[in-house]
Amino acid sequence: RLWSILRANSLDFNAWTALIEETEKVAENNILKIRKVYDAFLAEFPLCYGYWKKYADHEARIGSMDKVVEVYERAVQGVTYSVDIWVLYCSFAIETYGDPETIRRLFERGLAYVGTDYLSFPLWDKYIEYEYMHQEWSRLAAIYTRILENPNQQLDRYFNSFKELAASRPLSELRTVEEAAAPASDMVSEADGQVNEVVVHSDAAEQTPKPISAGSTDAEELEKYVAIREELYKKAKEFNSKILGFETAIRRPYFHARPLNVAELENWHNYLDVIESEGDLNKVVKLYERCLIACASYPEYWIRYVLCMEASGSMDLADNALAPSCKSFHCVIFTSISVTNI
Secondary structure (H helix, E strand, O other): OHHHHHHHOOOOHHHHHHHHHHHHHHOOOOHHHHHHHHHHHHHHOOOOHHHHHHHHHHHHHHOOHHHHHHHHHHHHHHOOOOHHHHHHHHHHHHHHOOOHHHHHHHHHHHHHHHOOOOOOHHHHHHHHHHHHHOOOHHHHHHHHHHHOOOOOOOHHHHHHHHHHHHHHOOHHHHOOHHHHHOOHHHHHHHHOOHHHHOOOOOOOOOOOOOOOOOOOOHHHHHHHHHHHHHHHHHHHHHHHHHHHHHHHHOOOOOOOOOOOOHHHHHHHHHHHHHHHHHOOHHHHHHHHHHHHHHOOOOHHHHHHHHHHHHHOOOHHHHHHHHOHHHOOHHHHOOOOOOHHHO
């Protein structure tokens, strides 16, 4: 009966959830039937990260590990800018893989997309927990350095945790090989404005160096090491003050079929106005991608994103912006929209 309803209207979210629930009851151990319903549902609603997790759990229970990985890989393609799905995938990787580099590469993949998200702290926390477990102090310090470069809901906590780490370990354990080997002049150059442009690397050790003077004592070197990161923290806090009101007003950062209220929709427009005025294309793209998870059902945000990318000369990003809409339920909204005819 439910399949018949969905054949008539594939966007009936309640019918889908009822079908999933019924299938899980009557075909609890039939992975083929479970796959059929989840594949069909997630083709229409790929932004529902919680259902990707449920699908992966079924595969882990009665399928195979290869299939679990396949589900998570499809999930991070379907909802790439979701912090939650990357946390789930990385948690699975930690439990499954023995090779630390494999796990680190997955963390870095996720952080390349969501590492600057204001609510990215669950993924950073998981990464910190992993490196702490392995007592990789220089990697841990490098992670804190990267976090302190951007506003984050838990920024104060991270700065305090970094200071505790710096006070508990010798500087020789905190500095990466690159930091220890870099000439003082190079380090000063890095400290003089370049540090804010750290690129996400697969090797977390390739991070911002700290200026060290040849004749400094250990205490002086440590003080300088902490001071430059405190400057990062202060700059991030300053920007945080500009966006805090907008972030606080986001009550539902994830996708749901239920409509958003008018105030939250207006908040997204106002937030986008402010970030666009800053002129940082990377920040603009990341905020739009976050917005299009929560506001996926609202054409005005997709159109605005494409027009913004077109105005900035980033037509490739405009194409990418529309691509997800044409692979899911958004296609109903966008049948007549393309970058070339906007």
